[in-house]
Amino acid sequence: MTTKRNVLVTGATGQQGGAVAHALLSRGHRVKALTRKPDSDTARRLASAGAEVVAGDLGDATSVLKAANDIDTMFLMGNSYEAGVEAETRQGILAADAAKAAGVGHLIYSSVADADKKTGIPHFDSKYLVEKHVASLGIPYTISAPVAFMENIVAPWSIGALRQGTHAFAMPPKRALQLIAVADIGAFVAALAERREQMFGKRFDFAGDELSGEEQVKILSQDIGRPINYQEIPIAAARQQSEDAALMFEWFDRVGYDVDISALQRDFPEVSWHSFADWARKFDWSVLEQTSST
Numbered sequence: 001m002t003t004k005r006n007v008l009v010t011g012a013t014g015q016q017g018g019a020v021a022h023a024l025l026s027r028g029h030r031v032k033a034l035t036r037k038p039d040s041d042t043a044r045r046l047a048s049a050g051a052e053v054v055a056g057d058l059g060d061a062t063s064v065l066k067a068a069n070d071i072d073t074m075f076l077m078g079n080s081y082e083a084g085v086e087a088e089t090r091q092g093i094l095a096a097d098a099a100k101a102a103g104v105g106h107l108i109y110s111s112v113a114d115a116d117k118k119t120g121i122p123h124f125d126s127k128y129l130v131e132k133h134v135a136s137l138g139i140p141y142t143i144s145a146p147v148a149f150m151e152n153i154v155a156p157w158s159i160g161a162l163r164q165g166t167h168a169f170a171m172p173p174k175r176a177l178q179l180i181a182v183a184d185i186g187a188f189v190a191a192l193a194e195r196r197e198q199m200f201g202k203r204f205d206f207a208g209d210e211l212s213g214e215e216q217v218k219i220l221s222q223d224i225g226r227p228i229n230y231q232e233i234p235i236a237a238a239r240q241q242s243e244d245a246a247l248m249f250e251w252f253d254r255v256g257y258d259v260d261i262s263a264l265q266r267d268f269p270e271v272s273w274h275s276f277a278d279w280a281r282k283f284d285w286s287v288l289e290q291t292s293s294t
Contacts, residue, residue, distance in 0.1 A: 009051075011078075
């Protein structure tokens with residue numbers, strides 16, 4: 001076992017932060033889970049798993065500083081969908097400054113793959129502004145930059161169509177997209193924390209699989225046990241919902257992520273690296289039988 005780390009995880013009641021917290025706990029590290037909702041069911045589950053749950057808000061530097069005072073590693077992530085891109089950048093910079101002030105020995109910032117490539121996608125650019133600030137602070141840091149989540153298939157904006165037998169996405173059916181299982185994000189961040197000094201100053205784009213919408217629905221049909229069809233959402237319709245998302249989908253189709261998956265898996269063998277088929281096989285599809293609460 002490597003050195004036991006004492007890690008502050010922000011966004012700990014969200015799916016990415018939660019995956020990081022659970023991965024660290026499963027490997028014997030101490031976790032302090034920062035959340036605005038310490039009384040939530042998710043926070044209680046984290047506490048039951050062994051985390052110390054503390055109330056705090058990335059917009060409140062004092063609460064972050066207080067939580068970071070006795071830890072050696074910090075996982076920092078924002079949420080542009082919840083906060084908006086400007087607030088995400090502002091909060092990320094505040095929290096990174098608090099990490100420096102607290103003397104955190106290793107700051108792991110969660111960005112997004114290719115945020116450093118001038119994509120013009122607002123929620124990529126907002127994270128890159130935080131990345132640049134983190135790099136300027138003169139503290140040991142690593143950038144963790146995942147691609148799109150496999151779990152987006154069952155996100156609130158997707159699951160309604162999936163219940164009706166349709167995987168709807170704003171990309172051509174044959175265009176491949178790189179994806180990552182949220183559990184692998186947790187395991188990868190745990191690996192960064194454990195490797196520590198070897199990871200300082202580095203930026204990692206990472207993915208677990210690459211496949212098209214057509215290929216995804218073949219796998220989904222098999223694991224869900226009924227036919228799932230692929231439906232391409234017109235970009236104009238996506239744009240009516242979100243200009244930010246439409247720009248992202250256009251970039252996915254025009255450029256797309258380009259992680260060297262085989263090299264990544266060779267370099268980080270301690271991560272399980274789920275393929276989309278692995279993820280779909282393990283997922284509990286009974287969620288499709290539940291009626292929507294909205």
